[in-house]
Amino acid sequence: MIVGAGMAGVQTALELRQQGWRSPVTIVGAEPHAPYDRPPLSKAVLLGATGGDALLDVRFDVDFAALGVELRLGVHAQALDTADHRLVTDAGPVGYDRLVLATGAYAAALPGTADLPGVYPLRTLDDAAALRPVLDAKQRVVVVGAGWIGAEFATAARQAGCEVTVVEAAERPLAEVLPASVTAPMTGWYEEAGVELRTGTPVASVEPGAVVLADGSRLPAAAVVVGIGARPATGWLAGSEVVLDARSAVRADDRLRTTAPDVYAVGDCASFPSARYGERMLIHHWDNAVQGPRTAAANLLGGDVAYDPVPYFWSEQFGRFVQYAGHHDGADVMLGRGDPSGPAWSVVWLREGRLVAVLAVGRPRDMAQARKLIAASAALDPVLAGDPSVPLKAAVR
Numbered sequence: 001m002i003v004g005a006g007m008a009g010v011q012t013a014l015e016l017r018q019q020g021w022r023s024p025v026t027i028v029g030a031e032p033h034a035p036y037d038r039p040p041l042s043k044a045v046l047l048g049a050t051g052g053d054a055l056l057d058v059r060f061d062v063d064f065a066a067l068g069v070e071l072r073l074g075v076h077a078q079a080l081d082t083a084d085h086r087l088v089t090d091a092g093p094v095g096y097d098r099l100v101l102a103t104g105a106y107a108a109a110l111p112g113t114a115d116l117p118g119v120y121p122l123r124t125l126d127d128a129a130a131l132r133p134v135l136d137a138k139q140r141v142v143v144v145g146a147g148w149i150g151a152e153f154a155t156a157a158r159q160a161g162c163e164v165t166v167v168e169a170a171e172r173p174l175a176e177v178l179p180a181s182v183t184a185p186m187t188g189w190y191e192e193a194g195v196e197l198r199t200g201t202p203v204a205s206v207e208p209g210a211v212v213l214a215d216g217s218r219l220p221a222a223a224v225v226v227g228i229g230a231r232p233a234t235g236w237l238a239g240s241e242v243v244l245d246a247r248s249a250v251r252a253d254d255r256l257r258t259t260a261p262d263v264y265a266v267g268d269c270a271s272f273p274s275a276r277y278g279e280r281m282l283i284h285h286w287d288n289a290v291q292g293p294r295t296a297a298a299n300l301l302g303g304d305v306a307y308d309p310v311p312y313f314w315s316e317q318f319g320r321f322v323q324y325a326g327h328h329d330g331a332d333v334m335l336g337r338g339d340p341s342g343p344a345w346s347v348v349w350l351r352e353g354r355l356v357a358v359l360a361v362g363r364p365r366d367m368a369q370a371r372k373l374i375a376a377s378a379a380l381d382p383v384l385a386g387d388p389s390v391p392l393k394a395a396v397r
Helices: 007-018 054-058 125-136 148-160 180-192 286-300 364-375
Strands: 025-029 069-073 077-081 086-089 092-095 099-101 105-107 141-144 164-168 196-199 203-207 210-213 218-220 223-226 230-232 263-265 270-274 279-282 312-317 320-326 333-337 345-351 354-361
Touching (some): 125 148, 148 164, 148 223
Parallel strands (some): 164 196
């Protein structure tokens, strides 16, 4: 039994079959739609590039019937009885032998806006479908949050001809994940695209037709799009033997086993300990939803495989392709490669001389080489690693 019909859940079913699982497999999904891919939601689906039926273009090309995988869609998980191996749903209880939690995450809401019209999250196919008329009408939009999803939506909205203002409570975009020296050139991308960026200004309230900031200013807004992060969809596990961490993520071990017998967890809903980085990781990105199921399936089939990936994600914003791999902290040595004011540059981070992370803007070769070097814990010569004319693989000591 797999709870969650997103990428992590579907990929788990595929991996189980590919690795030799012959017993029945059932996927329970809360959304009524056939399983679909999320990255196009903030791009092609928003802009109507997928045509009238957005689902036709984004749903997974998987013949579930041929795989012997049963889909139960529009079914909400409500509780978990691990003692009796029963999943409680709004359609009734379902027994299981092995259970995989792949419920993903939900978009965090702006306090006090739950029932307000004109306020939109962007996480699901229905969210993207609801926002398409806003872009079609070229309405004035305020985006709350200058993170990855906020920048991607602002890009699409400007492309559609909307007036866009992005409001960020922190002093700069991506303040929680990147240092100021790296985000400084990204701030200029907003102005270049014709997007007004207001940083250091928390939202005080949202009124019909306006967003009120903490400094008292009012921003006209026909629509408000909230992109302030995501939270693991794990509230339904309260009272079960499945332990959650401080971020409400399922606390899995390095084999992706939970604290409950015969229960595993993959994707956005689960954290796991990383020996590579020496901390517990919670990764809300597509690549994690693809890699984790491979390990979980192997261990469900009797293996003993540790999960310790090199995290990776990408973002398309303001005409740029931004990629990040690995994980860094403030104590790591940061080296720039190229001019951040130009179209192509990258940044690498070294920990005790070893490459641990890279951010690449328009430098796909740096990314391709860096992912392999991080996985190999390669030590780099810092002088060569900081020279954009030197391939990263040539900087290995």
